[in-house]
Amino acid sequence: VKPTRKGLDRFEEDAQAWRAGSGARVPVYDRLLEEAAALVAAPAGPLEQAARERLDAAWRERRFSAPYDRPLLLMAALRAEATRAGAGHPLHAALAADPPAVGAATRAALAAALTDAPPRLHADLATRWVQTNETSRAVAWLWPAYLAGCSGDRARPLAIADIGCSAGLNLIGDRLSPLWSDAGGQPLPLAVGARVVARLGLDARPLDVSRDGDVAWLRACVWPGETARLARLDRAIEAMRAALAAPGEPPPAVETVDVRAAPARLEALAAALPADAVLIAYQTVVREYLPSDVRDQHAAAMQAWLAGGTGGEAGAGPRRVFVELEVAPEGWTGSEIPNPMALVAHVAGSGPLLLARCGYHPTVLTPDPTAVAVFAAATAADR
Numbered sequence: 001v002k003p004t005r006k007g008l009d010r011f012e013e014d015a016q017a018w019r020a021g022s023g024a025r026v027p028v029y030d031r032l033l034e035e036a037a038a039l040v041a042a043p044a045g046p047l048e049q050a051a052r053e054r055l056d057a058a059w060r061e062r063r064f065s066a067p068y069d070r071p072l073l074l075m076a077a078l079r080a081e082a083t084r085a086g087a088g089h090p091l092h093a094a095l096a097a098d099p100p101a102v103g104a105a106t107r108a109a110l111a112a113a114l115t116d117a118p119p120r121l122h123a124d125l126a127t128r129w130v131q132t133n134e135t136s137r138a139v140a141w142l143w144p145a146y147l148a149g150c151s152g153d154r155a156r157p158l159a160i161a162d163i164g165c166s167a168g169l170n171l172i173g174d175r176l177s178p179l180w181s182d183a184g185g186q187p188l189p190l191a192v193g194a195r196v197v198a199r200l201g202l203d204a205r206p207l208d209v210s211r212d213g214d215v216a217w218l219r220a221c222v223w224p225g226e227t228a229r230l231a232r233l234d235r236a237i238e239a240m241r242a243a244l245a246a247p248g249e250p251p252p253a254v255e256t257v258d259v260r261a262a263p264a265r266l267e268a269l270a271a272a273l274p275a276d277a278v279l280i281a282y283q284t285v286v287r288e289y290l291p292s293d294v295r296d297q298h299a300a301a302m303q304a305w306l307a308g309g310t311g312g313e314a315g316a317g318p319r320r321v322f323v324e325l326e327v328a329p330e331g332w333t334g335s336e337i338p339n340p341m342a343l344v345a346h347v348a349g350s351g352p353l354l355l356a357r358c359g360y361h362p363t364v365l366t367p368d369p370t371a372v373a374v375f376a377a378a379t380a381a382d383r
């Protein structure tokens with residue numbers, strides 16, 4: 001994905017593409033983006049002209065890669081502002097009320113919301129990125145950590161590192177309610193009460209739950225009407241704040257680190273861990289956000305990082321595992337297909353192990369028993 005879009009260039013095309021692929025899932029965004037595309041393409045009258053100019057001014061210096069970047073950024077920024085401003089905001093009923101009122105997502109309200117806005121709306125449009133933090137994806141380490149023998153406080157020590165961690169909320173997944181079962185309804189076994197000696201989050205643009213503005217942004221990036229998801233996010237933010245304040249435990253640490261620097265940071269982490277530890281580096285829904293050359297480099301660098309933990313003197317270090325929860329190659333169709341995501345584990349010396357398929361916000365997983373057994377045997381070998 002190359003950053004090909006700047007300012008308002010081809011905004012209408014991107015808005016319509018998003019509507020075609022995902023609009024049915026969020027009717028209020030579908031409606032508002034229809035209006036936004038029309039307003040940007042042909043502003044009618046001075047108010048709409050001014051609205052278009054303000055949007056253009058916010059984005060003039062920005063470059064966007066993915067077609068959904070601008071439509072969703074506009075929606076999240078308006079939702080953040082409608083929430084902050086309260087019931088008097090022209091789009092409050094549409095974007096901030098529960099349930100959202102689709103009929104309130106009018107072109108006039110959009111034009112008013114863009115022109116009559118405080119600078120903070122434009123700051124969000126000019127500087128923020130749409131960034132969620134979906135805690136149902138903590139299964140990417142909680143389950144593999146169980147399989148690798150890290151459950152219980154007498155088990156081998158565990159370190160986790162979340163690449164593209166957003167606010168790092170998945171680092172404290174063991175403080176949240178378990179959500180996962182297999183297709184037969186059996187709860188997935190998770191590492192419970194593990195001896196977690198390090199929780200490291202890396203992100204190019206991390207959000208900080210101790211900053212109110214970042215919390216407001218995380219909440220604004222949840223789609224209107226997704227009440228249960230918002231409640232889960234709020235509980236996770238509380239749990240993260242509690243973890244940061246908890247005495248006697250290594251607190252989760254979130255650092256500003258690009259994926260290109262992640263393997264070096266993981267190398268430093270591995271060097272600081274006890275030799276009997278398991279170090280699970282994982283990433284959830286990050287790959288699609290990387291330019292294709294970075295994506296390839298990162299995949300190769302992570303394989304080299306895994307191999308660095310075996311052979312020679314370095315062989316004495318912790319067991320290295322890399323888990324990816326990403327869209328499966330055939331999963332990104334824009335339409336609803338069952339189980340579009342793949343949970344893939346990598347350990348040195350074996351090919352990728354497709355542990356399970358699942359949805360974007362996984363609660364039901366479909367494990368592959370053979371891959372699970374191979375993974376458990378490989379990671380148990382050094383116990």
Ligand SMILES: C[S@@+](CC[C@H](N)C(=O)[O-])C[C@H]1O[C@@H](n2cnc3c(N)ncnc32)[C@H](O)[C@@H]1O
Nearest residue numbers: 132133134164166203204205258259284285289
């Ligand atoms: C869709 S979010 C997923 C966040 C989290 N992993 C989850 O599943 O909830 C993608 C994350 O990748 C991060 N990201 C994008 N490009 C990155 C890069 N080059 N290096 C590090 N992080 C990046 C973004 O900042 C964002 O937090």
